[in-house]
Amino acid sequence: MLSKKTKYGLKALVYLANREDRQPVQIAEIAEQEQISQKFLESILLTLRKNGFLGSRKGKGGGYYLIKDPADIPMTAVMRVLEGPIAMVPCVSLNFYEACDDCPDEDKCSVHRLMLRVRDSALDVYRSHSLADIL
Amino acid sequence: MLSKKTKYGLKALVYLANREDRQPVQIAEIAEQEQISQKFLESILLTLRKNGFLGSRKGKGGGYYLIKDPADIPMTAVMRVLEGPIAMVPCVSLNFYEACDDCPDEDKCSVHRLMLRVRDSALDVYRSHSLADIL
DNA sequence: GTTTACCCTATAGTTTTAATAGATTTTTAA
DNA sequence: TTAAAAATCTATTAAAACTATAGGGTAAAC
Structure with a gap:
């Protein structure tokens, strides 16, 4: 079974990918829109950043944003980081x-x-899909 | 990740399937040969019996045995019973x-x-394999 | 100095993996 | 016929690991 961590992480990635401007989005916004415990999402986004998927900015106007083109993010990499x-x-x-x-x-x-x-x-399946493919 | 329950259950089924005489095999024998905690295996074999894969006999000369031809046991059924x-x-x-x-x-x-x-x-994958296919 | 991500800790709940103790049924042998 | 032995069956529960979440403080950016 997929852990909620993975499910939430995927949803967050999709949410950010759909923001085509790539401007930072606050944790709170994603948490609210996707019905995710904010604190839990916080730790998930952190690991996604540490693994090179996301960038972040602190302070006003800060938040998380996609660091690469969704087409360049293979689902294999995402799944291994989130689910193991x-x-x-x-x-x-x-x-x-x-x-x-x-x-x-x-x-x-x-x-x-x-x-x-x-x-x-x-x-x-994972190899034949990038993040862009599941938007 | 596959639970040990499933792994042990699969190994036990394979062990029994390789016994072509279909005579009862004691839990203790399977547990020893496959390096499985006997009591744990006991409960696994019980659910396999309750789900129609195995038969059992008590008393001397008793044990568990396959109730069907391995070719008639689809892996889908096995996985759903063991792993969910x-x-x-x-x-x-x-x-x-x-x-x-x-x-x-x-x-x-x-x-x-x-x-x-x-x-x-x-x-x-599971649909295209019966127990006989993995012996 | 306000806003936001970052980091650490704790904890309740669930699932997994057994261990323990005994009950029940069947066979064998005296 | 009866008693012992052999085996499965049942129930309880306990340790460990993992999951999901919450709290509170720190550091950086604006």
């Missing part, structure tokens, strides 16, 4: 790989092989 | 649908549309 691994098991994760304690041979593990396919199919 | 919804958001779930509190129009929701595609791609 796209894979459902660490042993099939490209960016967050971890071996299983038990499994002596991944190639012979039924779960591994099945989840590889699931990962690939999800990856196909 | 295949969709990442309730509003795109076929079997566990729920509307979002916020979202006034699903067709216009970016998250909804994206997650629909993710669900469909995952569904493709």
